[in-house]
Amino acid sequence: MTATVIRRFGGAILTILAVLTFVFFVIRITGDPTSYLLPFDYTDEQKAALEAELGVDKPLPQQYVAFLGDLMRGDLGFSHRWSEGALGMVFDRLPATFRLASVAFLLTVSVSLPLGILAAARRGSALDGIIGGATTTGQAMPNFVLAVLLVWLFAVKLQWLPVGGEGGWKSYILPAVTLAAFPIASQTRIVRAAVSDVLTQDYIRTARAKGLSSRTVLTTHALRAAAVPILTIIGLQWQYFLGGTVIIETVFAWPGIGRLMVDAVQARDFAVVQSGVFVLSSIFIAINALTDIAYSWADPRYRAGGRA
Amino acid sequence: MSAATATTAGAPDADAARPPRRVPRFRIRTLVALAVLAIAALVAVLANVLAPKDPAQAVVVDALLGPSWSSSPIIGTDQIGRDLLSRLLFGLRTSLMVGFLAVLVSASIGITLGMMAGYAGSIAEWVIMRLVDFQMSVPGILLVLVLAFVIGPGLGTTIIVLGIGGWVQYARMSRAEIRVVSQQQYILAARSVGVGTLRIALRHTFPNIANTLVVLAVLQFGQAIILEASISFLGFGVQSPNTSLGLMVKDGRDFMAIAWWMLVFPAAAIFILVLAINIVGDSLQDWFDPVRRRR
Numbered sequence: 336m337t338a339t340v341i342r343r344f345g346g347a348i349l350t351i352l353a354v355l356t357f358v359f360f361v362i363r364i365t366g367d368p369t370s371y372l373l374p375f376d377y378t379d380e381q382k383a384a385l386e387a388e389l390g391v392d393k394p395l396p397q398q399y400v401a402f403l404g405d406l407m408r409g410d411l412g413f414s415h416r417w418s419e420g421a422l423g424m425v426f427d428r429l430p431a432t433f434r435l436a437s438v439a440f441l442l443t444v445s446v447s448l449p450l451g452i453l454a455a456a457r458r459g460s461a462l463d464g465i466i467g468g469a470t471t472t473g474q475a476m477p478n479f480v481l482a483v484l485l486v487w488l489f490a491v492k493l494q495w496l497p498v499g500g501e502g503g504w505k506s507y508i509l510p511a512v513t514l515a516a517f518p519i520a521s522q523t524r525i526v527r528a529a530v531s532d533v534l535t536q537d538y539i540r541t542a543r544a545k546g547l548s549s550r551t552v553l554t555t556h557a558l559r560a561a562a563v564p565i566l567t568i569i570g571l572q573w574q575y576f577l578g579g580t581v582i583i584e585t586v587f588a589w590p591g592i593g594r595l596m597v598d599a600v601q602a603r604d605f606a607v608v609q610s611g612v613f614v615l616s617s618i619f620i621a622i623n624a625l626t627d628i629a630y631s632w633a634d635p636r637y638r639a640g641g642r643a
Numbered sequence: 644m645s646a647a648t649a650t651t652a653g654a655p656d657a658d659a660a661r662p663p664r665r666v667p668r669f670r671i672r673t674l675v676a677l678a679v680l681a682i683a684a685l686v687a688v689l690a691n692v693l694a695p696k697d698p699a700q701a702v703v704v705d706a707l708l709g710p711s712w713s714s715s716p717i718i719g720t721d722q723i724g725r726d727l728l729s730r731l732l733f734g735l736r737t738s739l740m741v742g743f744l745a746v747l748v749s750a751s752i753g754i755t756l757g758m759m760a761g762y763a764g765s766i767a768e769w770v771i772m773r774l775v776d777f778q779m780s781v782p783g784i785l786l787v788l789v790l791a792f793v794i795g796p797g798l799g800t801t802i803i804v805l806g807i808g809g810w811v812q813y814a815r816m817s818r819a820e821i822r823v824v825s826q827q828q829y830i831l832a833a834r835s836v837g838v839g840t841l842r843i844a845l846r847h848t849f850p851n852i853a854n855t856l857v858v859l860a861v862l863q864f865g866q867a868i869i870l871e872a873s874i875s876f877l878g879f880g881v882q883s884p885n886t887s888l889g890l891m892v893k894d895g896r897d898f899m900a901i902a903w904w905m906l907v908f909p910a911a912a913i914f915i916l917v918l919a920i921n922i923v924g925d926s927l928q929d930w931f932d933p934v935r936r937r938r
Contacts, residue, residue, distance in 0.1 A: 350776070350777060354780070358789055362789070362792070475917040475921050476914055476917075477872055477914075479872070479889075480872070483896045483906060484906070484907075486896075487903065491900050579784075581788070582784070582877065600788050600792045601878070603792065605792070608789065611788075612781075612788075616782065616785060619780065620780045
């Protein structure tokens with residue numbers, strides 16, 4: 336168990352470093368960062384001064400070493416658009432993103448778990464059919480399309496809810512619902528599949544045969560066995576929440592990381608893009624590692640066998 | 644539920660113990676979905692013939708006309724007086740084309756690398772699988788943002804981004820499937836009569852993993868269309884005067900308070916298209932695999 340934890344966290348740190356290295360080289364190789372920071376009628380002196388300031392006048396390997404040194408001090412560059420430390424800007428926006436993602440996450444779990452279990456327990460029934468139809472529909476609806484349609488209906492036409500921005504609890508409804516819609520659909524299907532898989536096992540038939548009620552079989556036998564795959568998927572849904580915020584925050588003018596990054600890409604502010612990628616992928620990689628560890632804690636077979 | 648009600652109410656618990664039935668799922672809705680896709684493909688290919696107007700031609704005096712249903716403009720015009728139906732047809736063409744090319748690129752890269760990993764083992768496999776791990780540890784939309792930043796927005800960027808973004812799934816699946824198929828006796832038999840590795844891969848292994856990959860490709864096609872629409876919606880994809888369904892939703896969003904038709908028609912088009920693709924993908928999955936391996 337300890338070995339698993341160490342191995343996963345070691346791997347996570349290496350992956351984060353790899354992500355940063357990738358972003359560093361891709362951004363530096365493909366363009367001159369001064370070209371979009373200078374005024375149209377710049378002089379050669381201005382260009383040279385800016386290059387020196389950004390550190391891009393040195394050879395690439397040297398820049399990379401300097402970059403790693405800055406990274407150790409928590410310095411990922413300076414935003415030229417907003418004249419602030421880039422990493423600090425990203426951290427300032429982190430709480431808003433986290434609040435939205437958490438609400439969407441709770442919504443997803445509290446809707447998809449009961450629905451999936453219900454559909455599996457009543458497989459083939461009309462209810463299962465309705466849930467199946469709803470999840471198929473949910474998976475075909477891109478989140479931004481749903482977002483815009485809901486804004487049109489509830490904010491513009493009916494004027495019940497705000498169009499965007501973060502304010503009272505009302506401001507969370509539309510962003511959280513649109514962010515949660517797709518994971519609710521996919522997770523309901525996965526929960527249904529996991530529980531029905533278990534329900535076809537021989538030991539469930541044995542439990543039924545010895546006279547246990549279907550409720551007891553479902554709660555004590557089936558759900559416990561289905562918990563491991565469900566737990567994993569819930570962890571992996573965070574990939575979707577973190578990625579989805581980029582679009583949802585843009586639609587709802589939510590003051591989070593996603594919108595900051597879209598703005599930064601439009602403004603060609605590479606320090607902010609780099610910091611945003613660093614923070615979001617670090618969170619994401621850490622969640623993956625924690626999910627893996629939770630998995631090996633819940634399922635001893637996984638611990639012994641290592642990764643396939 | 645008590646045992647008494649279970650026996651009287653058509654025994655739902657007995658159903659629960661049975662594997663899911665395959666036949667009822669491959670029915671009318673699959674045929675409808677296939678018909679929708681066929682029509683969409685046909686309409687997209689014939690967009691230049693069917694479109695009543697030039698999709699890029701702006702007639703400012705005709706801006707923001709509502710749908711007239713019977714005469715031109717059938718489903719209205721946009722903010723600078725371009726015919727919405729014509730734009731929808733060409734947008735559909737762009738979306739389908741980008742989705743198709745993206746799947747082609749990612750499937751080619753992914754299957755090739757996945758088969759290499761499945762066969763070669765050792766160093767090649769290690770490198771490829773670390774690449775897979777690496778890419779899976781970064782949220783896809785971040786890759787999109789970084790590449791949009793680096794290459795600049797545009798149609799080509801979108802295809803490249805989706806192609807690079809999607810190969811991982813194909814690589815993992817083809818590698819895992821090859822592992823299973825390679826253990827089969829007919830592969831051993833082929834090898835023992837002296838058939839070369841490449842020939843075994845192409846003639847004996849690939850046909851046996853193709854089903855799984857086709858299902859994946861169909862489902863990824865739907866995802867690619869969603870992603871293309873999202874990227875264009877953010878402004879990093881298809882650029883005006885070209886159009887795609889996602890770009891039309893973006894325009895529709897800006898004018899939704901006064902011109903609902905600009906939003907509702909492209910939004911419905913994306914939804915119906917992806918729904919049809921997903922239904923076909925699901926049905927194919929059931930069709931190829933009666934037991935339906937669950938992940």
